[in-house]
Amino acid sequence: MAVRTPDPDPEPDDDGLGGFGDGAPQPPAPDANPGWLSDVELEEARRHLPMLYVEAIPVRTDGSGQVSEIGILLRSTPLGEMTRTIVSGRVRFGETIRDALFRHVENDLGPMAFPLLPPQPLPFTVAEYFPIPGVSAYHDDRQHAVSLAFVVPVTGTCEPRQDALEVTWFSPEAAGSDAVWSEMEGGRGTLIRHALASLGLLR
Amino acid sequence: MAVRTPDPDPEPDDDGLGGFGDGAPQPPAPDANPGWLSDVELEEARRHLPMLYVEAIPVRTDGSGQVSEIGILLRSTPLGEMTRTIVSGRVRFGETIRDALFRHVENDLGPMAFPLLPPQPLPFTVAEYFPIPGVSAYHDDRQHAVSLAFVVPVTGTCEPRQDALEVTWFSPEAAGSDAVWSEMEGGRGTLIRHALASLGLLR
C-alpha cells in the first residue's frame, strides 16, 4: 500500500486513457475514499476487469446551438511524440457518470472552460478499447476500457492544465478529415467522426 | 386568397398544435415568403397531408447539466378552459428544423428566455398526432401532425407573449405525475414522460 501523502489528485492514474501522462505511481491523498485503489492495485485490476471510462469532445456552438468548432487536445507522450486526443478519464467507485464527466472536463480543460454538460445521460456512442488492436475500432495497450462518450459545449476559456497540452479548435470538416483522423491516438479519429454524425455534421 | 395587409406573424396559424389560440383567419404579411400559404390554403392542406411540427419542453438545469425543473405552459382555450401544453409549432416551407425550433421557442417564451438549443438534431421522440383519438398516444382534432420533440434548457426569463399564457415550473416528479398528465392537451402528458425518460428522470 502506498504511503499517504498529500496530492492534488487523490486517486492516481485515473485519467488519460491511452498510456501517456502516467509517469511514476502517485500515492493517494489523505482524504482519499477508502474505496479507491492504490496504483499497484489499479494496475492489477486493469489486467482482469473492463474499466469504465467517460470521454468528452469539447465543442463551441453558435447562437442557434449548432456546433461550429470541435476541440481536440494536443499532448506530448512520455517519449516526446505529439498526439491528439480528447478529454478522457476513469469513473471512480461510487461516482456518478455525470460527476466523472464534470471532473475530467474540468481537469483537462481548466476551471474556466464553463462546460454545459448535456441534460441527457445517454452517450452518443460507447467505445470499446481493447489491449489487442483490431478487436474493435479502438485500442489501449494498457487495458480493456469501455468508454461512454459525450459531446460537451464549452462557453469559457480552455486552459489545459499542463504546458504540454493545448486545445486546438477545428471546423467540423477539418475534425473529420483523414489528416486529423491519422493523428489521433487509440482510434479516436473514429470517435470524432461518430460525434460529427450524431451532430448531423458528418459529410 | 386573403388580402395582404401588414401582420407581425407572416404565416398565420402556424403555431399552436391542438386547436386553441387560432381565432379568426389572419392574412399574411406583405413580405411573406411566396411559398407560404394563406389561411384557407393551409386549412385545405391540413385535410390532405401530414403536417410537420416541432415541439419543445423548456427545462432549467443545475450547474452539472442535470435538469431540475420542467416548464409547462398554461393557456386558456377560446372556450375559456385552462389547459397545459408545451412549445409547439409548424415547420415552414424552406425552414430548417433548428430555425423552426428557435422561432417557436422565442415566440412562446419571449425574447429573454435565452434557450440553449441542443447541438444534436435528433429529437427525443417523434410524436404522431392523428385527428381520430386512439390511433396513437397523441391526437389533434384539426390535423395529422408529426412532431419532432426536443428538450430545451432555458437560461433567462420566460415571458409568454399573451396574458392568457404562463410558464409553470414543475419538479421532474411533479411533471410526470398523473395530475399533470391529465391536464395536458392532446396526449402531451405522455410526451412529458418520454422527455423525463430521455433525461433519466422518470421513476
Next chain:
Amino acid sequence: MAVRTPDPDPEPDDDGLGGFGDGAPQPPAPDANPGWLSDVELEEARRHLPMLYVEAIPVRTDGSGQVSEIGILLRSTPLGEMTRTIVSGRVRFGETIRDALFRHVENDLGPMAFPLLPPQPLPFTVAEYFPIPGVSAYHDDRQHAVSLAFVVPVTGTCEPRQDALEVTWFSPEAAGSDAVWSEMEGGRGTLIRHALASLGLLR
C-alpha cells in the same frame, strides 16, 4: 381532379424522393382515401409545405445482430443515368410512420424481403432535403422534404419491383467509401455514413 380509374398504387408519386421514377401523372384508385391528393394537387403542395418522408437502409446481419452488409438500390433515371439510392417514400395522410416504412420497404424490395422493422420509433437521423443545394447535406430539386431515416435488417430475398432497379450489397467499409458516396443521389452518401456511425461501423 383526376379521373378515378383502377390503379395498383392508389396515391401516385408518393415514393421516390429525388425526381426519378415519376413519369406521367397517375390517377388514384377508386378505393383511394378521400384524404389523398391527385397528382396536380400534390405538385402544388410540394411548393408550399415541407413533405414528410421515411427512408430505409436495408442491411443484412450475422447471428449476433452485427450488420455485415448494407443494401443500396441501383436505379436508372428517366434520362438513362444510373444512380444509387435507398428505400424512400412519402408518409400519407392518416398513415403511421411505421406503416409508411413497411409499405415503402415492401414496395421497393418486394414481398419476399421479410424486413425486421426496428421496435423503436426513433430514426437514426432526420435528413432535411431542400430544393436549393447547400442549405443542408441533402437536396431534392422538387421539394422541401424531411425524412426520418431507419436501418432495416432484411432476412429474405430482395426483388426490386422494376427491371431498372437492383439491390447491391456492400461491406460496411465499401458502403462508406468515397466511391459509393459520390454515386449516391441527393446527398444520400452522407446518410449512409450516418447510418454506419449509428451502427458503430464507421471508421
Next chain:
Amino acid sequence: MAVRTPDPDPEPDDDGLGGFGDGAPQPPAPDANPGWLSDVELEEARRHLPMLYVEAIPVRTDGSGQVSEIGILLRSTPLGEMTRTIVSGRVRFGETIRDALFRHVENDLGPMAFPLLPPQPLPFTVAEYFPIPGVSAYHDDRQHAVSLAFVVPVTGTCEPRQDALEVTWFSPEAAGSDAVWSEMEGGRGTLIRHALASLGLLR
C-alpha cells in the same frame, strides 16, 4: 485462491446483478481465461471499482416490428422471496458488449430463445446501480455497477435455466404499471418504464 475444478460457468458469479442466485463461491473452469478473477478476487474488486454490466429486456414483436409483449423474469431469492428482474450480467475482461449481451441472454433465456440482438451498439439507457439506495433510481447492495440496457426481441421459446426462474409476458401497459414496478428488484421497474418510453409505448 479457489481450487480450480471443472465447472460449466468458468467465471463464477458474473451474472445476477442484485445479490440473488449467487449461492456458494464457485471455482473457475480449467480453461478459464487467465484474465478472469476468482470469486474472492471478484468480491474484492467489487468494493473498489464500478463493475460493467449489460442488461436485456426480452420482448415479442408483431409483424410490423411493434412490441406486443415485455418479458420479465420471476426468481426466488436465497431467502425464498419471489422477485421480478430482467436479463443481467457482467461484462468480462476482453469480451465485447455484444458478446456479453448474447451470452447472458442465452444463459438466462435458454438456447431456444433465438434473440435478435439490435444492430445498434447504443443502449436505450445507462443504469447506475449504487450500493447506497437513493443516489440514483437503481441500487445493488453488493456493488457499484453501471449497466448498459437493451431491448432484445426474441423469436423462439424461453426456457429459463433453473426451476426457480420463469419468464412472464406482460402487455406494455401492464409492464409499466405500479404493480409490476413495485415487485421489481433494485429499481428495475424504472428501467422497464425507460424501455417502454424508448419503444414509444409508455403512456
